[in-house]
Amino acid sequence: xxxxxxxxxxxxxxxxxxxxxxxxxxxxxxxxxxxxxxxxxxxxxxxxxxxxxxxxxxxxxxxxxxxxxxxxxxxxxxxxxxxxxxxxxxxxxxxxxxxxxxxxxxxxxxxxxxxxxxxxxxxxxxxxxxxxxxxxxxxxxxxxxxxxxxxxxxxxxxxxxxxxxxxxxxxxxxxxxxxxxxxxxxxxxxxxxxxxxxxxxxxxxxxxxxxxxxxxxxxxxxxxxxxxxxxxxxxxxxxxxxxxxxxxxxxxxxxxxxxxxxxxxxxxxxxxxxxxxxxxxxxxxxxxxxxxxxxxxxxxxxxxxxxxxxxxxxxxxxxxxxxxxxxxxxxxxxxxxxxxxxxxxxxxxxxxxxx
Ligand code: GLY
Numbered sequence: 028x029x030x031x032x033x034x035x036x037x038x039x040x041x042x043x044x045x046x047x048x049x050x051x052x053x054x055x056x057x058x059x060x061x062x063x064x065x066x067x068x069x070x071x072x073x074x075x076x077x078x079x080x081x082x083x084x085x086x087x088x089x090x091x092x093x094x095x096x097x098x099x100x101x102x103x104x105x106x107x108x109x110x111x112x113x114x115x116x117x118x119x120x121x122x123x124x125x126x127x128x129x130x131x132x133x134x135x136x137x138x139x140x141x142x143x144x145x146x147x148x149x150x151x152x153x154x155x156x157x158x159x160x161x162x163x164x165x166x167x168x169x170x171x172x173x174x175x176x177x178x179x180x181x182x183x184x185x186x187x188x189x190x191x192x193x194x195x196x197x198x199x200x201x202x203x204x205x206x207x208x209x210x211x212x213x214x215x216x217x218x219x220x221x222x223x224x225x226x227x228x229x230x231x232x233x234x235x236x237x238x239x240x241x242x243x244x245x246x247x248x249x250x251x252x253x254x255x256x257x258x259x260x261x262x263x264x265x266x267x268x269x270x271x272x273x274x275x276x277x278x279x280x281x282x283x284x285x286x287x288x289x290x291x292x293x294x295x296x297x298x299x300x301x302x303x304x305x306x307x308x309x310x311x312x313x314x315x316x317x318x319x320x321x322x323x324x325x326x327x328x329x330x331x332x333x334x335x336x337x338x339x340x341x342x343x344x345x346x347x348x349x350x351x352x353x354x355x356x357x358x359x360x361x362x363x364x365x366x367x368x369x370x371x372x373x374x375x376x377x378x379x380x381x382x
Pocket of ligand 1: 159163261262
């Protein structure tokens with residue numbers, strides 16, 4: 028197995044051993060350690076970490092919020108700031124985030140903003156957070172119905188990936204992680220036909236898939252930490268996917284981030300065929316795969332304008348123009364592709380007739 032320790036990313040036993048060492052240092056230095064969890068990770072994941080705090084006799088400051096994307100909010104951020112302030116957290120305090128992408132984004136931003144930045148550590152507990160959200164320092168909250176509207180790039184000190192957490196992951200969350208793995212598969216040149224085994228992976232295959240994505244993401248992020256260029260390719264599927272996700276949130280649909288991205292990939296492959304000459308066969312094959320694995324995200328004709336508005340607010344746009352990541356072919360992603368409103372509309376109309 029590869030060694031990612033240099034990048035501050037540790038797996039399983041290495042992760043726990045390193046975390047224990049860090050806790051001892053924090054304890055010796057009288058640094059306060061806070062843990063951010065949601066109600067579910069408190070129940071299923073915290074019991075694995077709690078003994079480390081107990082054996083070192085370090086005070087446990089557990090902050091728990093309700094689970095769900097609607098809590099990646101200013102309100103919950105405010106609650107965390109209040110807890111840190113009330114406990115007298117100093118600039119040497121540490122915030123450990125135990126959860127999926129909502130927790131690592133929200134906790135990462137709380138850490139980035141509290142007293143101009145305190146140390147933060149991520150324990151991603153979902154497949155999606157392990158392969159994407161916890162890596163690379165994107166932090167933030169949703170605001171006024173827009174995804175990740177407020178935030179900062181803020182690197183965690185370490186990321187500890189414990190694949191045991193996946194044992195209690197609900198099936199819907201598995202599919203969500205799959206959405207990001209599919210993205211990596213496309214941008215790293217995986218054959219669309221090779222996506223099939225993701226559904227039947229054993230523990231070893233899962234770990235290999237996670238490590239492959241982690242390696243690729245860290246290589247890209249190291250080269251372009253604040254997304255001036257190449258990092259943009261990691262947003263494949265996200266321009267339209269985020270708009271679907273925001274619509275889903277507003278409509279209170281049960282749609283996870285990864286499910287929205289898997290649907291966004293359908294639409295962005297269509298645009299890639301139209302604008303970049305991607306082979307139609309790739310789109311057809313992916314569509315078949317998507318329908319076999321996901322409950323397809325249905326877009327009503329009457330929501331097309333709404334989705335267009337959401338896309339206009341995407342952070343990847345420039346000068347009011349929609350800029351997207353497309354594929355020339357699998358493994359050849361191009362960023363900053365200008366998509367005209369009528370091309371977007373054509374794509375969304377096509378999509379709305381699919382399911
Ligand atoms: N989720 C894409 C990125 O971190 O750049």
